[in-house]
Amino acid sequence: MYKFVDDLNEHQRAAVTASPHSAVLVLAGPGTGKTKVITARVAYLLLHHKLPPQDVVVATFTKKAANEMVERLAVLLQPYPQIDAKKLLIGTFHSICVRILRKYGGLVGLNAGFKIADETDAKQLIKKVLRVMAESGLDVSLKDSDVKKYRAYISACKNKAQLPDQVPVSKKAGDTSIKLEVYTLYQEELARNNVIDFDDCLLLVHRLLAHHPSCMGRVKHVLVDEFQDTNKVQLELVYQLSGFNENYKHNVTAVGDPDQSIYAFRNAEAENFYRMEDYYRQKGVPVLKVALTQNYRSTSNILTLAEHLMNQQFARREQKYLRAHKKDDIPVQMFACATNKAEASTIAATIKQVVKPNGTQYSDIAILLRSGFLSRVIEQELIHANLPYQVVHGRSFWERREIRLLMDYLRAVASDMDWLGYSRCLDFQVSGLGAKSLLLLEEQLSAQRARNQPGNVYVMLESIARDGMKGITAKARAGIGEFVALIKKARELLLSDATEQQQLEKIFDHIVQHSRVVSVVNEERMDRKGDSQEEIEANLNELKNQLISFNLQEEDLLQDAYAEEDELEVAEQSFDLTASTSLEKLTQFLDSVYLYEETKIAEKTVSKVTITTVHGSKGLEWPVVFVPSLCEGIFPSQHATNDVGDTTKNEAALDEERRCMYVAVTRAKERLYLSYFRETLGFGFGDPVKRKSRFLNLPKGLVKVADTSVASTPNLLSSFQRNIKLNTGSLALGSGFQTASRLTGVSRLPDGAVKISKPRKKRLGMGRPLRFTKK
DNA sequence: AAGGCCACACTTTTT
DNA sequence: GTGTGGCCTT
Numbered sequence: 001m002y003k004f005v006d007d008l009n010e011h012q013r014a015a016v017t018a019s020p021h022s023a024v025l026v027l028a029g030p031g032t033g034k035t036k037v038i039t040a041r042v043a044y045l046l047l048h049h050k051l052p053p054q055d056v057v058v059a060t061f062t063k064k065a066a067n068e069m070v071e072r073l074a075v076l077l078q079p080y081p082q083i084d085a086k087k088l089l090i091g092t093f094h095s096i097c098v099r100i101l102r103k104y105g106g107l108v109g110l111n112a113g114f115k116i117a118d119e120t121d122a123k124q125l126i127k128k129v130l131r132v133m134a135e136s137g138l139d140v141s142l143k144d145s146d147v148k149k150y151r152a153y154i155s156a157c158k159n160k161a162q163l164p165d166q167v168p169v170s171k172k173a174g175d176t177s178i179k180l181e182v183y184t185l186y187q188e189e190l191a192r193n194n195v196i197d198f199d200d201c202l203l204l205v206h207r208l209l210a211h212h213p214s215c216m217g218r219v220k221h222v223l224v225d226e227f228q229d230t231n232k233v234q235l236e237l238v239y240q241l242s243g244f245n246e247n248y249k250h251n252v253t254a255v256g257d258p259d260q261s262i263y264a265f266r267n268a269e270a271e272n273f274y275r276m277e278d279y280y281r282q283k284g285v286p287v288l289k290v291a292l293t294q295n296y297r298s299t300s301n302i303l304t305l306a307e308h309l310m311n312q313q314f315a316r317r318e319q320k321y322l323r324a325h326k327k328d329d330i331p332v333q334m335f336a337c338a339t340n341k342a343e344a345s346t347i348a349a350t351i352k353q354v355v356k357p358n359g360t361q362y363s364d365i366a367i368l369l370r371s372g373f374l375s376r377v378i379e380q381e382l383i384h385a386n387l388p389y390q391v392v393h394g395r396s397f398w399e400r401r402e403i404r405l406l407m408d409y410l411r412a413v414a415s416d417m418d419w420l421g422y423s424r425c426l427d428f429q430v431s432g433l434g435a436k437s438l439l440l441l442e443e444q445l446s447a448q449r450a451r452n453q454p455g456n457v458y459v460m461l462e463s464i465a466r467d468g469m470k471g472i473t474a475k476a477r478a479g480i481g482e483f484v485a486l487i488k489k490a491r492e493l494l495l496s497d498a499t500e501q502q503q504l505e506k507i508f509d510h511i512v513q514h515s516r517v518v519s520v521v522n523e524e525r526m527d528r529k530g531d532s533q534e535e536i537e538a539n540l541n542e543l544k545n546q547l548i549s550f551n552l553q554e555e556d557l558l559q560d561a562y563a564e565e566d567e568l569e570v571a572e573q574s575f576d577l578t579a580s581t582s583l584e585k586l587t588q589f590l591d592s593v594y595l596y597e598e599t600k601i602a603e604k605t606v607s608k609v610t611i612t613t614v615h616g617s618k619g620l621e622w623p624v625v626f627v628p629s630l631c632e633g634i635f636p637s638q639h640a641t642n643d644v645g646d647t648t649k650n651e652a653a654l655d656e657e658r659r660c661m662y663v664a665v666t667r668a669k670e671r672l673y674l675s676y677f678r679e680t681l682g683f684g685f686g687d688p689v690k691r692k693s694r695f696l697n698l699p700k701g702l703v704k705v706a707d708t709s710v711a712s713t714p715n716l717l718s719s720f721q722r723n724i725k726l727n728t729g730s731l732a733l734g735s736g737f738q739t740a741s742r743l744t745g746v747s748r749l750p751d752g753a754v755k756i757s758k759p760r761k762k763r764l765g766m767g768r769p770l771r772f773t774k775k
Numbered sequence: 776a777a778g779g780c781c782a783c784a785c786t787t788t789t790t
Numbered sequence: 791g792t793g794t795g796g797c798c799t800t
Contacts, residue, residue, distance in 0.1 A: 094790055095790090144795090373786060431777090637786085639788095
């Protein structure tokens, strides 16, 4: 029939060829061909059942997964050029929702040109709310930890589809009422700034579809990957998206594995699998459950260990018994180390042993960590051993000062209403303008809104530059004038007679030239870091490349305009939003960045060891995997081991940690190395004395306890390390590598060190979100 | 408003 | 050990 169907095993085929008029639930253990099944299912729906691609929604968990699926589909569908898979509505839940909101957001009260508030924005706004509340005499603290608490509370509410007025009144009224007040005021702040947070992306579409289900009425099938990671709102979005089209009602395919649910902290509910089953059975929709148990990835040794782990779960769990396809021979190894440093050097030494010229490459190796900060010591030792590595840890690049600032400028160019972005630009650029003036400007904006004007920041600034304003000094006024001129010029470039790429490039250069971002950020860093101007410029250059090489999404995906679209209230901008495709591209670029989507980065050809978190490793595989720092309090995390006085909660937390461990070990194809240490060196987290993780209490025979004498042998002093020692003369003692391996930037390696290992521009480590190399 | 100094948090994972 | 933010002074 179709080759891609013939290539499947019996269970996979059952899932792929199941009737589209049903709910198909695929329980897919690690390495059982989950992606293969979901891609084949999409292809089958398009080819065999002739569904138009633009009517099929595929929600994945990460952008990476979406990309991979698109690529694989392109291969499957190559013999069928009549199918245009590019038209699929595919992406993360968040990005799909933002695309829907860009079109229909007006129906749920959004302004055109809304922006997405990242976590920093969100916390800033909460803090502001708290400050106002404190000033009015309420007993609230402004501590960071409290801000976090409120942030988590708000997120939890939103993930349960509860807006402030929908939060059920709880028994413990006192506490809740403050939280609710914060939540309410926070929502007002978001609206005032014309931004929505991550959770709103989902929640607003949820509300949109509740009131205007026909918006997405043409959807004919909904497929969801990593279904165990969905939260309540996402589950309901699936119901909504697939619930309107009469002829294709409840046509859903969900793929996932409850054992790999590791996002409960983000309000994911693995039970959604069972909920969905019940929901559809009650509706009389045929439900087909398929379990995939043939594992194509790992050796039986690894799978046996994984299964043993999961049998320790407190919660009830369906036994899975994955069958290994591969023959096993290499035992899982475990080493006990005296210190975290010794553990790291043991890993380095082992990597040296394992890598062979025509065999295992550096890129075949991954080190999977429970938390990001653990990479510090490991990076140090890998550098000392002169081993190439990359830390794949998405956001650090985007959190750099110069990048955030440039992004704020770009936001200002793209929108008139984005006070959050504008205020940070002003604060940065305009000397003589500080907190107090910003407050004045904000009041002025509110006054405008009170008179039912949209609160156009750009227009307001323009008039202040022209006519002045009470309370704004002449100096500040002049600065505002310069800033307005900058934005104005940038917008003129948008309309210039040049290609999109040239326009964006010019805008970028214009901002860099006139904003003094480079020199100011450089000065800010001067006192401690020494010369980093090159570095800042290199980062900005990288941002520029990302911007100009960004691919515009074909927006006819959401065409088929819905009748009520006319109701869309487009708030007035001072420039014509529709005039320029560059502006559209800019807006989409900003969306994609704030949605944490992976952006295209030039593929690095050098083979490197990958260091990443367990969460970041999901869905990936390597021939050789290290899972270090298996100590009580680290893995499982303190969070789960601390007695909270509630057995159920403790057990649930430990179960999640164990699933985390399960995900980690099942990434390995051939060799798996587990390790722990007894003492933490350096400034520490909790008690420096550590105990072996409970996850390492394995029956004899499952692991081979390896010789760790290598760790204490000081034979790892490479010429590289000696060079470093020679070059540390000019550095403040101890600052070098500590800083170097901070998650915020190996890029900040002291000059000496970087120059030795690589040419300066090819910095070690991360500092930018790298792509995983294809296996 | 800007710059300097001190206290304190950082250690869960991320769309 | 380092970065941030708050509070102080100028």
